[in-house]
Amino acid sequence: MARVEISSGQCRIITTVEATRNGRSVQLQINSPCEAVQRLAEALKEVDPSREISFRGEGPLILELARQHLKHPACPVPCGLIKAVELASGLGLPVDATIKLEK
Numbered sequence: 001m002a003r004v005e006i007s008s009g010q011c012r013i014i015t016t017v018e019a020t021r022n023g024r025s026v027q028l029q030i031n032s033p034c035e036a037v038q039r040l041a042e043a044l045k046e047v048d049p050s051r052e053i054s055f056r057g058e059g060p061l062i063l064e065l066a067r068q069h070l071k072h073p074a075c076p077v078p079c080g081l082i083k084a085v086e087l088a089s090g091l092g093l094p095v096d097a098t099i100k101l102e103k
Contacts, residue, residue, distance in 0.1 A: 002087035002094070006080035008034070009101075015077050019088035024048065026085045037077055040069040044081070049089035052082050 006015045015032035026049050030041035043065050052060045062085070066078040076099065086092025 002084045004080050004084040004087070006077050008076060009099075013037075015080070017081055017084045019081075019084035021049075021088050021090070022046070026052075026088045028081065028084070030081070032077070034077075036070045037075075040065055040077070043069065047085055049085050049091055052085045053091055 001021075002017075002019045004017045004019070006017070007013075008015065011034070013032060013034045015030065015034065015037050017031075018029040020027045020029075025046050027046050028041075028044055030037065030044065032038060032041065044062065047061050051058065052062055054060075058064070060078075060082060062078050062081045066075070070077070079097075083092060083097060087094055
């Protein structure tokens, strides 16, 4: 199992995800006070890790559903979800990713 905490920055909303490998798929449990992320979570319960880590073919389901449910394209939640899938499926390492902004 992988547990990821995503801080969305400007909106100051924290989203958590637990990703659990289940055979060839990964089940997602997404918790967030953001209504848009809650709608995404309802639509996104289980994914195929091989689809999520590539832009080949249909591309990541997470990004497809994020486009339908989220309001802001710079929201880091979809990226965090893909990182959770990578980690839970053994396709990624537990190394933090960051974005630092300066003006």
